[in-house]
Amino acid sequence: MASAVIAALAVFGCSRAPESSPVITIEHSISPQPARVGPVTVTLQLADAAAKPIAGARIVLEADMSHxxxxxxxxxxxxVAPGQYQSxxxxxxxGDWVILLRATLPDGKKLERQFDVRDVRPN
Ligand SMILES: [Cu+2]
Structure with a gap:
């Protein structure tokens, strides 16, 4: 009887969903702050679910205005440093801009993120 219960638990344990896909975080910062018309530097920090920097990714940016x-x-x-990217x-x-990121991770996975850069100041 006890062994049947253990077997049932083992089956239940195996039937759980596989680990969900790793959560990649991309932190961004912009300089100068506040952003002005002209060249701005976008710094991106890529990290995996364990907060370990992800080196060797390819990231392209697309900046669009909201109109x-x-x-x-x-x-x-x-x-520019392991897991840190600059553009x-x-x-x-x-005015208001939206920056779209397209990243290709070293393992070939692709992901997209976007963030707003609001109220860019005139020069
Ligand atoms: Cu415009």
Whole structure:
């Protein structure tokens, strides 16, 4: 009887969902602060679920304004320290921008994130 219970528990244990896909965090910061029209530096910090930096990723950025009729600005981020990536993007107009990140991790996984850069100041 006891062994049957253990077997049932073991089956239950095995039927649990596999580990969910690792949670990658991308922290961003922009300088200067507040952002102004002209070149801004976007710094990105990539870390895995254990907060370990992810080195060797490829990240491209696309900056768009929140209103239609403007062409996007593209940039590529360079790794400046393990897990830390930096890119310069030239913001051509004051107002609200959205930055879209497309990252390819060293294992080939791709992910996208976006964040707002609001109220970019005129120069
Ligand atoms: Cu605009």
């Amino acid at each position: 239609p009729g403007m062409s996007p600005v593209f940039g590529e981020a360079k790794e 310069q993007v030239r913001l051509g107009m004051a």
